[in-house]
Amino acid sequence: MAKDPNPEVTTMDGEAALPRSNGELVFEAPWEGRAFGIAVALNEQQVYPWRSFRDALVDHIAADDAEGRETTYYERWLASLETLLLEQGLVTEEELDARMAEYESGERDDDWVPHTR
Amino acid sequence: MHDDNHDGHDHHDGHGGHHPEPESYPALRTRAIESLLAEKGLIASDAIDAIVEKFEQDIGPMNGAKVVARAWVDPEFKRRLLENGTEAIAEMGYWGTQGAEIIVLENTPDVHNVVVCTLCSCYPWPVLGLPPMWYKSAPYRSRVVREPRAVLKEFGTELGDDVEVRVQDSTAEVRYLVLPERPEGTERMSEQELAALVTRDAMIGVTKIQVPAQVR
Numbered sequence: 001m002a003k004d005p006n007p008e009v010t011t012m013d014g015e016a017a018l019p020r021s022n023g024e025l026v027f028e029a030p031w032e033g034r035a036f037g038i039a040v041a042l043n044e045q046q047v048y049p050w051r052s053f054r055d056a057l058v059d060h061i062a063a064d065d066a067e068g069r070e071t072t073y074y075e076r077w078l079a080s081l082e083t084l085l086l087e088q089g090l091v092t093e094e095e096l097d098a099r100m101a102e103y104e105s106g107e108r109d110d111d112w113v114p115h116t117r
Numbered sequence: 118m119h120d121d122n123h124d125g126h127d128h129h130d131g132h133g134g135h136h137p138e139p140e141s142y143p144a145l146r147t148r149a150i151e152s153l154l155a156e157k158g159l160i161a162s163d164a165i166d167a168i169v170e171k172f173e174q175d176i177g178p179m180n181g182a183k184v185v186a187r188a189w190v191d192p193e194f195k196r197r198l199l200e201n202g203t204e205a206i207a208e209m210g211y212w213g214t215q216g217a218e219i220i221v222l223e224n225t226p227d228v229h230n231v232v233v234c235t236l237c238s239c240y241p242w243p244v245l246g247l248p249p250m251w252y253k254s255a256p257y258r259s260r261v262v263r264e265p266r267a268v269l270k271e272f273g274t275e276l277g278d279d280v281e282v283r284v285q286d287s288t289a290e291v292r293y294l295v296l297p298e299r300p301e302g303t304e305r306m307s308e309q310e311l312a313a314l315v316t317r318d319a320m321i322g323v324t325k326i327q328v329p330a331q332v333r
Binding site for chain 1: 139140141143144145146147148149150151152153154157159160164165166168169171172173210211242243
């Protein structure tokens with residue numbers, strides 16, 4: 001059973017507030033839902049406290065706005081996730097680039113990896 | 118309603134081998150992150166499915182239930198809640214209606230409130246989560262205004278002729294939460310136990326709170 005939604009996640013306000021439509025979370029593409037789920041899962045595993053994620057997100061939103069980058073909410077979310085992962089040394093940039101290239105070229109197509117740990 | 122048979126795994130469709138168009142940078146990046154983290158044993162993909170589903174479907178009538186239970190045990194909170202629902206609910210940490218006000222309506226032995234949104238599906242989601250399908254349906258939206266007693270009866274709620282039924286129409290600016298009557302026989306229950314009795318439907322006003330069998 002998944003835990004009940006963490007209010008720290010659902011009540012983020014201001015620029016960091018989750019995109020919603022009449023209360024329902026809005027994901028424009030499947031990857032947005034995955035990126036959302038990964039960030040929340042890592043918090044549930046106590047890899048980081050939620051406020052660390054929120055702070056990273058707020059920073060990315062501010063930086064992109066300041067530099068006039070018209071990135072979407074979940075692009076900023078993904079960048080925040082990546083920042084935290086790199087900071088905590090959970091993955092390296094090289095690993096990410098390499099894995100991404102494998103998916104892009106079709107060399108790897110193990111859709112979404114094992115379902116159990 | 119079986120047109121979308123989610124078994125929790127079919128989110129993966131569309132990421133498989135046959136891409137007519139190349140995947141976007143963020144889609145590929147997300148895949149790479151998930152793949153690496155799973156390899157390292159930090160996350161499991163089915164756990165992510167469950168989380169996304171949970172958040173999509175269940176931001177939670179539980180928040181509203183906690184508000185109701187607090188009002189039942191704390192008369193001072195109840196007074197504030199009925200006076201200014203938005204503020205009293207914010208006290209408990211639930212908010213985010215993007216400007217909409219929440220008005221709390223108390224059901225009593227004499228007055229029964231029931232909530233609808235005749236125009237669309239406005240709903241006090243910070244406390245009730247996602248609206249149920251029937252709340253958004255055209256028949257509910259039109260019928261509950263014309264024949265509220267008949268509709269309530271279909272939900273199993275029979276009201277005496279001496280009970281005044283008030284149908285409250287939500288708008289983008291004002292959302293309603295019904296404070297149901299506290300059932301008899303629950304005097305000894307804790308706030309937490311009471312919250313578990315409170316149902317979403319009772320907070321929309323289509324049902325009453327049932328007395329739990331064990332305290333009857």
